[in-house]
Amino acid sequence: MRHLLNPLDFSVEETDRLLLLAKDIEENLPKYSHVCDGKKLATLFYEPSTRTRLSFEAAMLNLGGSVLGFSSADSSSAAKGESVADTIRVISCYADICAMRHPKEGAPLVAATFSDIPVINAGDGGHQHPTQTLTDLLSIRSLKGSLDNLTIGLCGDLKFGRTVHSLINALVRYHNIKFVLISPPELRIPEYIREDVLKENHVEFTEIDSLDEAMPTLDILYMTRVQKERFFNEEDYIRLKDCYILDKQKMKLAKEDMYVLHPLPRVNEISVEIDEDPRAAYFKQAQYGVYVRMALIMTLLEVEKPC
Protein backbone atom coordinates (compact mmCIF):
# COMPACT_ATOMS: atom_id res chain seq x y z
CA MET A 1 0.00 0.00 0.00
CA ARG A 2 1.33 3.43 -0.99
CA HIS A 3 0.76 6.83 0.58
CA LEU A 4 1.59 10.29 -0.72
CA LEU A 5 3.03 12.41 2.08
CA ASN A 6 5.84 14.21 0.32
CA PRO A 7 6.33 15.04 -3.36
CA LEU A 8 9.45 12.87 -3.31
CA ASP A 9 7.51 9.74 -2.33
CA PHE A 10 7.13 9.16 -6.05
CA SER A 11 10.20 8.75 -8.24
CA VAL A 12 10.57 10.89 -11.37
CA GLU A 13 9.38 7.92 -13.43
CA GLU A 14 6.33 7.37 -11.20
CA THR A 15 5.54 11.08 -11.30
CA ASP A 16 5.83 11.08 -15.09
CA ARG A 17 3.44 8.12 -15.31
CA LEU A 18 0.99 9.95 -13.06
CA LEU A 19 1.20 13.12 -15.15
CA LEU A 20 0.67 11.10 -18.33
CA LEU A 21 -2.42 9.50 -16.79
CA ALA A 22 -3.68 12.96 -15.74
CA LYS A 23 -3.19 14.19 -19.30
CA ASP A 24 -5.15 11.24 -20.65
CA ILE A 25 -7.91 11.95 -18.12
CA GLU A 26 -8.03 15.57 -19.34
CA GLU A 27 -8.41 14.43 -22.94
CA ASN A 28 -10.82 11.53 -22.31
CA LEU A 29 -12.75 12.46 -19.18
CA PRO A 30 -15.93 10.37 -19.82
CA LYS A 31 -13.81 7.21 -20.16
CA TYR A 32 -12.91 7.46 -16.46
CA SER A 33 -16.37 8.15 -15.04
CA HIS A 34 -16.87 4.69 -13.50
CA VAL A 35 -13.37 3.44 -12.69
CA CYS A 36 -13.90 4.01 -8.94
CA ASP A 37 -17.51 2.86 -8.67
CA GLY A 38 -18.15 1.70 -5.09
CA LYS A 39 -14.98 3.30 -3.69
CA LYS A 40 -15.07 5.96 -0.96
CA LEU A 41 -12.73 8.87 -0.32
CA ALA A 42 -12.60 10.34 3.21
CA THR A 43 -11.64 14.01 3.32
CA LEU A 44 -10.22 14.71 6.79
CA PHE A 45 -9.75 18.47 6.91
CA TYR A 46 -8.66 19.70 10.34
CA GLU A 47 -8.39 23.25 9.03
CA PRO A 48 -10.54 25.01 6.44
CA SER A 49 -9.57 24.69 2.80
CA THR A 50 -12.61 24.74 0.59
CA ARG A 51 -10.62 24.71 -2.60
CA THR A 52 -8.39 21.69 -1.96
CA ARG A 53 -11.23 19.73 -0.36
CA LEU A 54 -13.61 20.38 -3.25
CA SER A 55 -10.89 19.52 -5.74
CA PHE A 56 -10.45 16.12 -4.05
CA GLU A 57 -14.19 15.61 -3.89
CA ALA A 58 -14.66 16.58 -7.54
CA ALA A 59 -11.85 14.19 -8.48
CA MET A 60 -13.46 11.23 -6.67
CA LEU A 61 -16.94 12.05 -8.00
CA ASN A 62 -15.54 12.29 -11.56
CA LEU A 63 -14.22 8.75 -11.09
CA GLY A 64 -17.61 7.42 -10.00
CA GLY A 65 -16.69 7.13 -6.31
CA SER A 66 -18.25 8.70 -3.22
CA VAL A 67 -16.92 11.07 -0.58
CA LEU A 68 -17.36 11.53 3.16
CA GLY A 69 -15.51 13.56 5.76
CA PHE A 70 -15.29 16.74 7.78
CA SER A 71 -14.10 20.22 6.93
CA SER A 72 -12.81 21.59 10.23
CA ALA A 73 -11.39 20.24 13.47
CA ASP A 74 -14.43 21.64 15.32
CA SER A 75 -16.73 19.26 13.48
CA SER A 76 -14.49 16.23 14.02
CA SER A 77 -13.66 14.03 16.99
CA ALA A 78 -10.41 16.03 17.33
CA ALA A 79 -12.53 18.59 19.20
CA LYS A 80 -13.08 15.87 21.83
CA GLY A 81 -9.35 15.26 22.03
CA GLU A 82 -9.08 12.19 19.78
CA SER A 83 -5.60 11.57 18.40
CA VAL A 84 -4.81 11.41 14.70
CA ALA A 85 -3.81 7.77 15.16
CA ASP A 86 -7.19 6.79 16.59
CA THR A 87 -9.12 8.83 14.01
CA ILE A 88 -7.38 7.15 11.08
CA ARG A 89 -7.88 3.67 12.53
CA VAL A 90 -11.61 4.36 12.58
CA ILE A 91 -11.71 6.03 9.17
CA SER A 92 -9.90 3.00 7.73
CA CYS A 93 -13.09 1.05 8.53
CA TYR A 94 -15.27 3.52 6.59
CA ALA A 95 -13.34 4.49 3.46
CA ASP A 96 -10.94 3.13 0.84
CA ILE A 97 -8.59 6.13 0.71
CA CYS A 98 -8.25 9.42 2.58
CA ALA A 99 -6.98 12.93 2.03
CA MET A 100 -5.84 14.72 5.19
CA ARG A 101 -5.20 18.39 5.81
CA HIS A 102 -3.89 19.31 9.24
CA PRO A 103 -2.42 22.51 10.71
CA LYS A 104 0.33 20.53 12.45
CA GLU A 105 3.35 19.39 10.48
CA GLY A 106 3.75 15.63 10.22
CA ALA A 107 0.13 14.76 11.08
CA PRO A 108 -0.39 12.85 7.78
CA LEU A 109 2.77 10.84 8.51
CA VAL A 110 1.27 9.84 11.85
CA ALA A 111 -1.93 8.89 10.04
CA ALA A 112 -0.06 6.82 7.45
CA THR A 113 1.74 4.95 10.23
CA PHE A 114 -1.54 3.71 11.70
CA SER A 115 -3.69 3.52 8.56
CA ASP A 116 -5.01 0.52 6.68
CA ILE A 117 -5.87 2.71 3.66
CA PRO A 118 -3.73 5.00 1.47
CA VAL A 119 -3.23 8.45 3.02
CA ILE A 120 -2.79 11.55 0.86
CA ASN A 121 -1.24 14.59 2.52
CA ALA A 122 -3.50 17.48 1.50
CA GLY A 123 -1.29 19.98 3.34
CA ASP A 124 0.32 19.84 6.79
CA GLY A 125 1.04 23.24 8.31
CA GLY A 126 3.86 25.01 6.52
CA HIS A 127 5.49 21.70 5.67
CA GLN A 128 4.36 19.84 2.53
CA HIS A 129 1.49 19.98 0.07
CA PRO A 130 2.31 17.27 -2.48
CA THR A 131 -0.94 17.30 -4.49
CA GLN A 132 -0.51 21.01 -5.09
CA THR A 133 2.96 20.13 -6.33
CA LEU A 134 1.59 17.49 -8.69
CA THR A 135 -0.93 20.10 -9.89
CA ASP A 136 1.90 22.57 -10.47
CA LEU A 137 4.01 20.01 -12.30
CA LEU A 138 1.11 19.06 -14.56
CA SER A 139 0.37 22.74 -15.20
CA ILE A 140 3.97 23.59 -16.07
CA ARG A 141 4.37 20.53 -18.27
CA SER A 142 1.10 21.17 -20.08
CA LEU A 143 1.82 24.88 -20.60
CA LYS A 144 5.52 24.65 -21.45
CA GLY A 145 5.62 21.17 -22.96
CA SER A 146 8.37 19.95 -20.61
CA LEU A 147 9.68 20.11 -17.07
CA ASP A 148 13.28 20.58 -18.19
CA ASN A 149 15.28 23.72 -19.10
CA LEU A 150 13.08 26.27 -17.33
CA THR A 151 13.64 29.37 -15.23
CA ILE A 152 11.03 29.39 -12.51
CA GLY A 153 10.28 32.51 -10.46
CA LEU A 154 8.77 31.93 -7.03
CA CYS A 155 7.38 35.10 -5.50
CA GLY A 156 5.89 36.12 -2.15
CA ASP A 157 5.94 34.10 1.04
CA LEU A 158 8.74 31.64 0.48
CA LYS A 159 9.26 31.03 4.19
CA PHE A 160 5.91 29.64 5.27
CA GLY A 161 4.56 28.82 1.80
CA ARG A 162 4.48 25.04 1.76
CA THR A 163 3.51 24.93 -1.92
CA VAL A 164 6.81 26.60 -2.72
CA HIS A 165 8.85 24.16 -0.62
CA SER A 166 7.16 21.16 -2.17
CA LEU A 167 7.54 22.54 -5.69
CA ILE A 168 11.26 23.21 -5.24
CA ASN A 169 11.74 19.67 -3.89
CA ALA A 170 10.04 18.22 -6.93
CA LEU A 171 11.57 20.43 -9.63
CA VAL A 172 15.20 19.95 -8.60
CA ARG A 173 14.90 16.42 -9.98
CA TYR A 174 14.51 17.72 -13.54
CA HIS A 175 17.24 18.93 -15.89
CA ASN A 176 18.55 22.47 -16.04
CA ILE A 177 15.99 24.10 -13.76
CA LYS A 178 16.88 27.55 -12.44
CA PHE A 179 15.06 29.35 -9.66
CA VAL A 180 14.63 33.05 -9.05
CA LEU A 181 13.40 33.40 -5.47
CA ILE A 182 11.64 36.74 -5.04
CA SER A 183 10.68 37.73 -1.49
CA PRO A 184 11.31 40.28 1.24
CA PRO A 185 14.23 39.25 3.50
CA GLU A 186 11.82 38.17 6.26
CA LEU A 187 10.10 35.66 3.99
CA ARG A 188 13.10 33.98 2.35
CA ILE A 189 13.10 30.20 1.86
CA PRO A 190 14.01 28.18 4.98
CA GLU A 191 17.63 27.30 5.41
CA TYR A 192 16.98 23.56 4.94
CA ILE A 193 15.55 24.14 1.48
CA ARG A 194 18.49 26.37 0.55
CA GLU A 195 21.17 24.04 1.91
CA ASP A 196 19.76 20.52 1.69
CA VAL A 197 17.71 20.82 -1.48
CA LEU A 198 19.06 23.57 -3.75
CA LYS A 199 22.76 23.51 -2.91
CA GLU A 200 22.83 19.75 -2.36
CA ASN A 201 21.43 19.22 -5.87
CA HIS A 202 23.67 21.91 -7.40
CA VAL A 203 20.67 23.84 -8.64
CA GLU A 204 21.24 27.41 -9.81
CA PHE A 205 19.20 29.95 -7.84
CA THR A 206 19.15 33.63 -6.94
CA GLU A 207 17.38 35.33 -4.06
CA ILE A 208 16.19 38.87 -4.81
CA ASP A 209 13.69 41.46 -3.58
CA SER A 210 12.63 42.94 -6.92
CA LEU A 211 9.88 41.33 -9.00
CA ASP A 212 10.51 43.85 -11.82
CA GLU A 213 14.11 42.73 -12.07
CA ALA A 214 13.14 39.07 -12.31
CA MET A 215 10.26 39.34 -14.79
CA PRO A 216 12.17 39.32 -18.13
CA THR A 217 14.11 36.17 -17.25
CA LEU A 218 11.21 33.92 -16.29
CA ASP A 219 9.47 31.05 -18.10
CA ILE A 220 7.05 30.56 -15.20
CA LEU A 221 6.10 33.01 -12.45
CA TYR A 222 4.63 31.25 -9.42
CA MET A 223 2.91 33.79 -7.17
CA THR A 224 1.97 33.02 -3.57
CA ARG A 225 -0.23 34.65 -0.99
CA VAL A 226 1.20 35.86 2.31
CA GLN A 227 -0.90 33.72 4.66
CA LYS A 228 -2.20 35.35 7.81
CA GLU A 229 -2.59 32.01 9.62
CA ARG A 230 1.16 31.31 9.40
CA PHE A 231 2.12 34.41 11.41
CA PHE A 232 2.27 34.55 15.19
CA ASN A 233 2.54 38.34 15.02
CA GLU A 234 -0.20 40.31 13.23
CA GLU A 235 2.01 43.39 12.80
CA ASP A 236 4.43 41.38 10.66
CA TYR A 237 1.57 40.09 8.56
CA ILE A 238 0.16 43.57 7.90
CA ARG A 239 3.58 44.91 7.00
CA LEU A 240 4.33 42.10 4.52
CA LYS A 241 1.00 41.10 3.03
CA ASP A 242 1.03 43.45 0.03
CA CYS A 243 4.74 43.43 -0.70
CA TYR A 244 4.21 42.15 -4.26
CA ILE A 245 1.33 42.94 -6.59
CA LEU A 246 1.46 41.58 -10.10
CA ASP A 247 -0.22 44.04 -12.49
CA LYS A 248 -0.28 44.96 -16.18
CA GLN A 249 2.86 47.07 -15.88
CA LYS A 250 4.86 44.16 -14.53
CA MET A 251 3.39 41.76 -17.11
CA LYS A 252 4.77 44.04 -19.86
CA LEU A 253 8.25 43.11 -18.65
CA ALA A 254 7.62 39.38 -19.10
CA LYS A 255 8.22 37.08 -22.05
CA GLU A 256 5.30 36.41 -24.39
CA ASP A 257 5.36 32.73 -23.47
CA MET A 258 5.79 33.18 -19.72
CA TYR A 259 2.88 31.82 -17.65
CA VAL A 260 1.64 32.95 -14.26
CA LEU A 261 0.61 30.29 -11.76
CA HIS A 262 -0.86 30.67 -8.27
CA PRO A 263 -2.09 27.97 -5.89
CA LEU A 264 -5.11 30.18 -5.07
CA PRO A 265 -6.90 31.73 -3.33
CA ARG A 266 -5.32 35.04 -4.23
CA VAL A 267 -5.91 38.19 -2.25
CA ASN A 268 -4.10 41.26 -3.60
CA GLU A 269 -0.96 39.75 -5.04
CA ILE A 270 -2.39 39.36 -8.56
CA SER A 271 -4.43 42.25 -9.88
CA VAL A 272 -7.71 41.19 -11.49
CA GLU A 273 -6.74 43.32 -14.50
CA ILE A 274 -4.45 40.56 -15.74
CA ASP A 275 -7.01 37.75 -15.51
CA GLU A 276 -7.75 38.13 -19.23
CA ASP A 277 -4.06 38.02 -20.18
CA PRO A 278 -3.51 34.67 -21.99
CA ARG A 279 -0.45 34.16 -19.79
CA ALA A 280 -2.58 34.12 -16.62
CA ALA A 281 -2.92 30.36 -16.12
CA TYR A 282 -4.03 30.09 -12.48
CA PHE A 283 -7.65 29.14 -13.14
CA LYS A 284 -6.57 26.54 -15.68
CA GLN A 285 -4.17 25.31 -12.99
CA ALA A 286 -7.13 24.67 -10.66
CA GLN A 287 -8.64 22.46 -13.37
CA TYR A 288 -5.38 20.57 -13.72
CA GLY A 289 -5.59 19.99 -9.96
CA VAL A 290 -8.72 17.90 -10.39
CA TYR A 291 -7.19 15.79 -13.17
CA VAL A 292 -4.00 15.11 -11.26
CA ARG A 293 -5.94 14.16 -8.09
CA MET A 294 -8.04 11.77 -10.19
CA ALA A 295 -4.83 10.19 -11.48
CA LEU A 296 -3.45 10.02 -7.93
CA ILE A 297 -6.55 8.37 -6.47
CA MET A 298 -6.49 5.79 -9.29
CA THR A 299 -2.80 5.14 -8.75
CA LEU A 300 -3.02 4.70 -4.97
CA LEU A 301 -6.14 2.53 -5.26
CA GLU A 302 -4.34 0.54 -7.98
CA VAL A 303 -7.28 1.01 -10.32
CA GLU A 304 -6.64 -0.18 -13.88
CA LYS A 305 -6.65 2.43 -16.62
CA PRO A 306 -9.74 1.85 -18.79
CA CYS A 307 -9.29 0.74 -22.41
Add this chain to the structure above:
Amino acid sequence: MLNISGLKEGIVLDHIQAGKSLEIYYNLGLDELDCQVAIIKNARSNKMGRKDIIKIEGGLDHIDLDVLGYIDHNITVNIIRDNVITEKRALSLPKKINNVIHCKNPRCITSIEQELPHEFYLSDEVTETYRCKYCEEKYTK
Protein backbone atom coordinates in the same frame (compact mmCIF):
# COMPACT_ATOMS: atom_id res chain seq x y z
CA MET B 1 42.17 7.71 45.63
CA LEU B 2 38.61 6.41 45.54
CA ASN B 3 38.12 2.66 45.24
CA ILE B 4 35.07 1.15 43.57
CA SER B 5 34.87 -2.61 43.62
CA GLY B 6 35.32 -4.43 40.30
CA LEU B 7 32.52 -5.92 38.25
CA LYS B 8 32.13 -9.65 37.84
CA GLU B 9 29.54 -9.33 35.06
CA GLY B 10 28.56 -6.04 33.54
CA ILE B 11 29.44 -3.02 31.48
CA VAL B 12 31.88 -0.22 31.99
CA LEU B 13 31.29 2.97 30.05
CA ASP B 14 34.69 4.59 29.92
CA HIS B 15 36.05 7.83 28.50
CA ILE B 16 32.87 9.77 29.18
CA GLN B 17 33.47 13.48 28.87
CA ALA B 18 33.83 14.85 32.41
CA GLY B 19 30.51 16.07 33.75
CA LYS B 20 28.36 14.12 31.27
CA SER B 21 27.79 10.99 33.34
CA LEU B 22 24.54 12.07 34.97
CA GLU B 23 23.02 13.06 31.61
CA ILE B 24 23.95 9.61 30.33
CA TYR B 25 22.63 7.96 33.49
CA TYR B 26 19.17 9.43 32.89
CA ASN B 27 19.12 9.17 29.08
CA LEU B 28 19.98 5.47 29.27
CA GLY B 29 17.23 4.97 31.86
CA LEU B 30 19.72 3.62 34.42
CA ASP B 31 17.70 5.26 37.19
CA GLU B 32 14.94 2.78 36.43
CA LEU B 33 17.11 -0.34 36.76
CA ASP B 34 17.37 -2.43 39.91
CA CYS B 35 20.99 -3.41 39.38
CA GLN B 36 24.01 -1.70 40.95
CA VAL B 37 25.31 1.34 39.09
CA ALA B 38 28.44 3.27 40.04
CA ILE B 39 29.10 6.73 38.69
CA ILE B 40 32.64 8.00 38.90
CA LYS B 41 33.05 11.67 38.16
CA ASN B 42 36.23 13.51 37.29
CA ALA B 43 38.46 10.44 37.26
CA ARG B 44 42.04 11.17 36.25
CA SER B 45 42.80 10.22 32.65
CA ASN B 46 46.05 10.35 30.68
CA LYS B 47 44.09 10.67 27.46
CA MET B 48 41.41 13.16 28.53
CA GLY B 49 42.76 14.85 31.64
CA ARG B 50 39.50 14.17 33.48
CA LYS B 51 36.75 11.76 32.56
CA ASP B 52 33.63 10.16 33.94
CA ILE B 53 33.03 6.42 34.16
CA ILE B 54 29.82 4.46 34.69
CA LYS B 55 29.87 0.86 35.87
CA ILE B 56 26.68 -1.14 35.41
CA GLU B 57 26.06 -4.57 36.80
CA GLY B 58 24.34 -6.96 34.37
CA GLY B 59 24.07 -7.62 30.64
CA LEU B 60 24.30 -5.41 27.59
CA ASP B 61 20.57 -5.79 26.97
CA HIS B 62 20.03 -3.04 29.56
CA ILE B 63 21.78 -0.47 27.40
CA ASP B 64 20.57 1.34 24.28
CA LEU B 65 23.82 1.79 22.37
CA ASP B 66 22.06 4.10 19.87
CA VAL B 67 21.31 6.59 22.60
CA LEU B 68 24.84 6.31 23.87
CA GLY B 69 26.22 6.80 20.35
CA TYR B 70 24.17 9.94 19.97
CA ILE B 71 25.27 11.43 23.29
CA ASP B 72 28.95 10.75 22.70
CA HIS B 73 30.25 8.26 20.18
CA ASN B 74 33.76 8.54 21.67
CA ILE B 75 32.71 6.63 24.79
CA THR B 76 34.27 3.17 25.14
CA VAL B 77 31.91 0.34 26.03
CA ASN B 78 33.69 -2.49 27.85
CA ILE B 79 31.88 -5.77 28.42
CA ILE B 80 33.01 -7.55 31.55
CA ARG B 81 32.62 -11.30 32.10
CA ASP B 82 34.23 -13.16 35.03
CA ASN B 83 36.06 -10.00 36.10
CA VAL B 84 37.80 -9.47 32.75
CA ILE B 85 37.10 -7.26 29.75
CA THR B 86 35.98 -9.70 27.07
CA GLU B 87 34.79 -7.20 24.47
CA LYS B 88 35.02 -3.54 23.53
CA ARG B 89 32.21 -2.03 21.51
CA ALA B 90 32.75 0.94 19.21
CA LEU B 91 29.97 3.49 19.00
CA SER B 92 28.79 5.50 16.03
CA LEU B 93 26.19 8.16 15.44
CA PRO B 94 22.86 6.32 15.20
CA LYS B 95 20.74 6.70 12.08
CA LYS B 96 17.64 7.19 14.23
CA ILE B 97 17.01 8.14 17.84
CA ASN B 98 13.81 8.05 19.85
CA ASN B 99 12.87 10.29 22.75
CA VAL B 100 16.33 11.71 23.35
CA ILE B 101 15.89 15.02 21.53
CA HIS B 102 12.48 16.67 21.79
CA CYS B 103 11.09 18.64 18.87
CA LYS B 104 10.70 22.30 19.76
CA ASN B 105 8.79 23.31 16.61
CA PRO B 106 5.41 24.63 17.81
CA ARG B 107 3.91 23.65 14.45
CA CYS B 108 4.96 19.98 14.79
CA ILE B 109 2.29 17.35 15.46
CA THR B 110 4.33 16.23 18.49
CA SER B 111 3.53 19.59 20.12
CA ILE B 112 -0.11 18.57 20.56
CA GLU B 113 -0.05 14.76 20.61
CA GLN B 114 1.94 13.99 23.74
CA GLU B 115 1.98 10.21 23.32
CA LEU B 116 3.90 10.33 20.03
CA PRO B 117 7.56 9.32 20.27
CA HIS B 118 9.97 12.11 19.37
CA GLU B 119 11.81 10.44 16.51
CA PHE B 120 14.79 12.05 14.81
CA TYR B 121 16.85 10.77 11.87
CA LEU B 122 20.46 11.58 11.01
CA SER B 123 20.36 13.91 8.01
CA ASP B 124 24.02 14.97 7.89
CA GLU B 125 26.74 12.86 9.48
CA VAL B 126 29.47 15.50 9.02
CA THR B 127 27.63 18.26 10.88
CA GLU B 128 25.93 15.71 13.20
CA THR B 129 22.56 17.12 12.21
CA TYR B 130 19.33 15.34 13.07
CA ARG B 131 15.84 16.17 11.81
CA CYS B 132 12.45 15.50 13.31
CA LYS B 133 10.77 12.62 11.47
CA TYR B 134 7.47 14.51 11.41
CA CYS B 135 8.24 18.16 10.62
CA GLU B 136 11.93 17.94 9.54
CA GLU B 137 12.94 20.55 12.11
CA LYS B 138 16.70 20.57 12.38
CA TYR B 139 18.63 19.78 15.54
CA THR B 140 22.40 20.10 15.54
CA LYS B 141 24.41 18.75 18.44
